[in-house]
Amino acid sequence: MEINQYIDIFIEESNEHLQSMNECLLKLENEPENTELLNEIFRVSHTIKGMSATMGYEKMASLTHEMENLLQELRSDKISINTDIIDILFECFDKLEQYTKNVAEQSNEGEIEVSNLIVKLNSILNDNDKLIIADYTSDTGVKNIDYYILNILKEAMKKNMKGYRITVEIDEKCMLKAARAFIVFNTLEEYSEIIKSEPSTEDIEDENFDNKFEVLIITENSVEEINKELTQISEIKSILIEELEESSINADYDQDYKEKTIKKDNLEEFKEVSADKIEKKKKTVNNKVGKTVRVDIERLDNLMNLVSELIIIKTRMEDIGDNNSKQSMNEATEYLERITTNLHDAVMKVRMVPIERVFNRFPRMVRDLSKELGKDINLKMSGEDTEVDRTVIDEIGDPLIHLIRNSIDHGIETPDKRKLLGKEAEGTVFLKAYPDGNNVVIEVQDNGSGINIDKVKQKAIENNVITEEQANQMDDKEVPELLFMPGFSTADEITDISGRGVGLDVVKSKINSIGGIVEVETKKEEYTKFTIRIPLTLAIIQALLIKLSNEIYAIPLSSIKEITTIKTEDIRKVQNQEVILYRNKTLPIIRLSSILDTKTNLNKKELITVIVKKGEKEAGFIVDELLGQQEIVIKSLGKYLSNVKYLAGATILGNGNISLILDVNSLF
Amino acid sequence: MENIIEVENQYVIFRIHNDSYAIDISMVKTIEKVEDFTRIPNSEGYIKGVINLRGEVIPVIDLKKRLGIGEIEINENSRVIITYRDEIVVGLLVDASSEVVYLQKDEIDNPPNINESEDYNYIKGIGKKNDKLILIIDLDRILDIEREE
Numbered sequence: 001m002e003i004n005q006y007i008d009i010f011i012e013e014s015n016e017h018l019q020s021m022n023e024c025l026l027k028l029e030n031e032p033e034n035t036e037l038l039n040e041i042f043r044v045s046h047t048i049k050g051m052s053a054t055m056g057y058e059k060m061a062s063l064t065h066e067m068e069n070l071l072q073e074l075r076s077d078k079i080s081i082n083t084d085i086i087d088i089l090f091e092c093f094d095k096l097e098q099y100t101k102n103v104a105e106q107s108n109e110g111e112i113e114v115s116n117l118i119v120k121l122n123s124i125l126n127d128n129d130k131l132i133i134a135d136y137t138s139d140t141g142v143k144n145i146d147y148y149i150l151n152i153l154k155e156a157m158k159k160n161m162k163g164y165r166i167t168v169e170i171d172e173k174c175m176l177k178a179a180r181a182f183i184v185f186n187t188l189e190e191y192s193e194i195i196k197s198e199p200s201t202e203d204i205e206d207e208n209f210d211n212k213f214e215v216l217i218i219t220e221n222s223v224e225e226i227n228k229e230l231t232q233i234s235e236i237k238s239i240l241i242e243e244l245e246e247s248s249i250n251a252d253y254d255q256d257y258k259e260k261t262i263k264k265d266n267l268e269e270f271k272e273v274s275a276d277k278i279e280k281k282k283k284t285v286n287n288k289v290g291k292t293v294r295v296d297i298e299r300l301d302n303l304m305n306l307v308s309e310l311i312i313i314k315t316r317m318e319d320i321g322d323n324n325s326k327q328s329m330n331e332a333t334e335y336l337e338r339i340t341t342n343l344h345d346a347v348m349k350v351r352m353v354p355i356e357r358v359f360n361r362f363p364r365m366v367r368d369l370s371k372e373l374g375k376d377i378n379l380k381m382s383g384e385d386t387e388v389d390r391t392v393i394d395e396i397g398d399p400l401i402h403l404i405r406n407s408i409d410h411g412i413e414t415p416d417k418r419k420l421l422g423k424e425a426e427g428t429v430f431l432k433a434y435p436d437g438n439n440v441v442i443e444v445q446d447n448g449s450g451i452n453i454d455k456v457k458q459k460a461i462e463n464n465v466i467t468e469e470q471a472n473q474m475d476d477k478e479v480p481e482l483l484f485m486p487g488f489s490t491a492d493e494i495t496d497i498s499g500r501g502v503g504l505d506v507v508k509s510k511i512n513s514i515g516g517i518v519e520v521e522t523k524k525e526e527y528t529k530f531t532i533r534i535p536l537t538l539a540i541i542q543a544l545l546i547k548l549s550n551e552i553y554a555i556p557l558s559s560i561k562e563i564t565t566i567k568t569e570d571i572r573k574v575q576n577q578e579v580i581l582y583r584n585k586t587l588p589i590i591r592l593s594s595i596l597d598t599k600t601n602l603n604k605k606e607l608i609t610v611i612v613k614k615g616e617k618e619a620g621f622i623v624d625e626l627l628g629q630q631e632i633v634i635k636s637l638g639k640y641l642s643n644v645k646y647l648a649g650a651t652i653l654g655n656g657n658i659s660l661i662l663d664v665n666s667l668f
Numbered sequence: 669m670e671n672i673i674e675v676e677n678q679y680v681i682f683r684i685h686n687d688s689y690a691i692d693i694s695m696v697k698t699i700e701k702v703e704d705f706t707r708i709p710n711s712e713g714y715i716k717g718v719i720n721l722r723g724e725v726i727p728v729i730d731l732k733k734r735l736g737i738g739e740i741e742i743n744e745n746s747r748v749i750i751t752y753r754d755e756i757v758v759g760l761l762v763d764a765s766s767e768v769v770y771l772q773k774d775e776i777d778n779p780p781n782i783n784e785s786e787d788y789n790y791i792k793g794i795g796k797k798n799d800k801l802i803l804i805i806d807l808d809r810i811l812d813i814e815r816e817e
Contacts, residue, residue: 652720
């Protein structure tokens with residue numbers, strides 16, 4: 001369909017709008033009086049509504065439409081903002097984000113249902129004009145008063161109305177229970193508003209109940225009046241009217257809220273699972289959307305300028321060729337060199353995006369987590385405009401989430417404990433990014449309890465990560481590094497947020513895989529700081545060039561441990577694998593020439609060995625000749641050669657020849 | 669998107685041994701003269717290696733080996749035809765490449781089905797021009813791409 005060409009634009013713009021909605025919502029939570037923010041959110045949802053309707057994403061459009069209704073009421077001060085409303089708006093935001101993600105993955109908005117959410121939105125809107133509230137959680141009885149109904153009750157009480165719980169029992173001998181119940185409902189509706197019934201109205205209509213049913217009403221009339229009206233109905237065995245006190249509502253408010261959220265979570269989880277299944281089915285057919293980068297027009301202009309300079313220098317060189325003057329040839333070459341360097345920089349810059357793209361999801365995450373854990377946490381971010389390569393952006397998100405969760409869960413203490421320690425009740429997580437030479441540094445720091453050195457040691461010994469002897473030899477700076485060992489977790493109780501045993505080692509391997517390093521620094525009762533250092537771009541790495549026969553190969557420097565020479569006579573064979581005893585360890589020997597099928601003289605007495613590492617494993621690669629260390633640009637071998645073994649890509653050397661990059665991890 | 673000029677019925681003609689072959693021009697990017705190949709260890713025998721084409725690393729197939737009729741000797745005349753199919757860019761090493769011809773539908777016959785020999789599997793049709801036979805190769809088969817039909 002023709003509309004497909006707009007999908008990219010739609011996704012890009014929706015994400016941008018959702019981002020600003022997220023920011024505004026977060027701000028709005030702190031300054032509910034700020035109508036500017038409301039206006040902005042309104043504007044954004046209006047835009048999204050328009051966009052999604054044009055694209056035919058009806059669910060998105062209808063959700064944003066309902067949001068707009070609510071926001072309109074908020075803007076005109078008919079409803080005042082409270083945390084519940086903000087929570088609902090956040091929920092809407094989550095759903096919109098999910099829809100956009102679906103669009104990106106499978107070109108349609110997916111199957112997520114938002115009717116519950118729309119009901120919630122409406123229930124705030126309808127507040128006390130209308131009574132129909134869908135029974136969206138039929139598993140809870142009236143006794144556990146629904147969270148949203150409580151809201152309505154509270155609102156009603158502000159307007160001097162009263163809430164009642166009425167339990168009606170119909171005579172067993174009654175023939176038409178449904179009809180009788182209908183009369184009760186009718187009578188009640190004349191004097192009050194029914195906000196909930198148990199069983200639901202449908203069930204009652206279908207006579208799907210025992211002799212008893214309960215209704216919640218709000219009314220301006222008194223109990224006596226209602227009681228009088230109800231007692232006039234025949235075939236009723238008993239009527240019990242309880243007034244719902246504001247204080248009692250508030251009392252079980254919290255409790256109910258908690259119960260509710262748990263139940264809701266389960267429900268949502270279930271839904272997500274089924275949604276996942278549907279997605280999986282669809283994934284086979286979907287067409288994928290390409291990665292895009294938004295580029296500042298200035299950068300493109302710069303690129304354009306450089307290219308035009310390149311054309312000028314080309315003509316100039318042609319002229320020189322005619323005149324054959326050596327002097328001007330040298331000048332021209334220097335000029336050309338300068339342009340190519342600039343061009344390289346300019347193209348790199350085009351690929352760069354501000355790290356904001358990753359950072360901006362954290363305020364929301366921290367907000368949710370601190371609510372969940374009952375901790376008071378302030379997230380301070382700086383350096384959001386630090387730029388990194390587009391490919392890095394995609395990789396860095398998960399490790400950062402992990403570290404921040406870690407800080408919140410294990411680092412920051414509960415407010416009470418903080419007060420005891422003489423700290424401010426509010427804990428702070430600092431997230432800082434800044435460029436440092438060819439690297440970008442990202443720091444995640446919290447002012448929490450710090451890492452308990454003794455506990456880490458003890459845990460490491462328990463989990464057989466180190467021996468007791470080793471532990472005693474370690475100094476306090478080395479100990480925190482143990483956290484990065486596989487299968488290590490210090491949290492005493494496993495929480496949902498972090499501490500599932502897989503943790504920091506995953507962060508470390510992820511960061512390593514993009515050529516970065518992660519370090520930790522801590523001071524007891526003061527702070528813990530994780531520092532991530534990643535290269536500006538993934539396309540350029542340091543590598544060792546080696547020669548096998550007449551072929552040149554590159555080994556990434558990050559996986560090289562050391563280089564040494566070994567004697568052929570020292571090599572032993574163990575189960576057909578050549579090994580050598582090196583520094584009191586058996587080191588497997590891999591002859592690259594036989595794996596890569598090059599002609600090499602095997603009768604040498606001394607062999608040059610490059611010792612490489614893969615996690616804890618090490619191996620020695622026998623090479624013919626070392627050429628030296630060099631910065632190389634990684635090029636893919638293309639889709640056609642994607643299943644060739646042992647190669648991670650190729651690079652182009654200074655003389656235009658191609659050298660293949662060895663995939664160290666697959667070699668042993 | 670690239671500018672689509674009238675490319676229908678146009679074929680790039682190339683030579684393997686003494687036979688004329690053709691490939692649909694819409695699949696051809698450029699034709700290059702290349703002498704240096706970097707061998708790819710552990711790859712299929714017919715993969716000649718990779719070349720550096722203006723900063724891109726592109727795999728090259730020795731078409732003679734692919735068709736099972738020998739190996740191309742690299743000399744003055746040998747060329748690499750850079751082809752592309754969806755996201756796959758591959759060079760085809762051939763003995764020589766000379767011209768582009770128009771072949772109308774009625775000038776193309778189906779390949780002979782009687783002969784089940786290997787090389788005919790890679791032939792999509794046989795064109796006739798000026799009393800010469802031109803074998804039109806099936807790039808999908810050469811590249812082993814499963815055809816979606």
